[in-house]
Amino acid sequence: MAIYGTALLSLCLLAGLIAGRLLGMLLGLDSNVGGVGIAMLLLIWGSERLRRLGKFPPASEQGVLFWSSIYIPVTVAMAASQNVRAAVQGGGIAIAAGVLSVAACFLLVPVVSRIGKPGPPRTTHPESSTP
């Protein structure tokens, strides 16, 4: 049943948020330290484990897949409910941050591509370099 998947997803989110909250308290902060990230790790681990036990059929998976399929529309709703009126004057910050991070990462592609490269430079045939 789809609710099993949604329930698993919800439990992972709650557990992650609780862990993040506890971590925040331990560190003396009034914030949630990495809760969503922890929840994602829990879901990867939990769903993989259940699947291996044969306890996570496609019907249950649907209960998670629905939420991931409306992830962009939810992001759109999030964007539509922010205080953009106040943010507009800082628009230059958004553009500069976006443009510069893209430029820096583009420049790093050839540098990092060299890491762990076995032997001579690769040719331009993508098929030939995969098994």
Added chain:
Amino acid sequence: MSQALEKLLADYALVTAFALVGGLMVLSYFISGKFTGRRIHGSAIAIFLGLVLAYLGGVATEGDHGLADIPALAGIGLMGGAMIRDLAIVSTAMGVSWRELREAGPGGLVALLLGVAISFFIGAVIGYLGGYRDAVSLATIGGGAATYIVGPVTGTALGASSEVIALSVAAGLVKSVLVMTATPFVARRIGLDNPRSAMVFGGLLGTTSGVAGGLAATDPKLVPYGAMTATFYTGIGCLVGPSIVYFVLRALV
């Protein structure tokens, strides 16, 4: 009559939001196909339109919650609020497997960590130069320079203002659109012509829609390789943003 309709829409706030956002998605994909030849993905146009509507809503109501301050459209705030947003974000982790990351090799892992770190760093420096001096805002803007999801998740966890969260969404959107459109033009220069560099590319840039769109316009065969590493990016960003990055920034400013 209009009062009765407004009450109905307000009573069924979340349903109204689903219908409205659905309509917005239709419009966005139409614009994407008709005017950009799908070069700019419909999702990016939809988020842009969301920001525009939030601005218009803010101007109309003088409120702080964009479109959600219009009573009949309050459901937008619920649909895009932390609860449903976090549920949707976490759900995208399913299907990710560590085996894929291992296949990407050391280059893929270095690309991911470096990509997340550099985006946070650049975003925080720009935010600082733009006048923001608190670690919470800087981490949020830095998160936005990572992706339009990492920024808001970091901001919500740390208690950033809606204004700063809006900035981080906009920064992530600029990044995503730029990666979609500029990748084919720089591909040859940065050696983006094989699976290995595509995996590195996905890990460094991280914005899933941008990476998929940019690689599709460059060479569709490279898309799965870029997507393989990019899927990890948002998760790592959400994990380190409101933790390690915030601590480092707090120690610095």
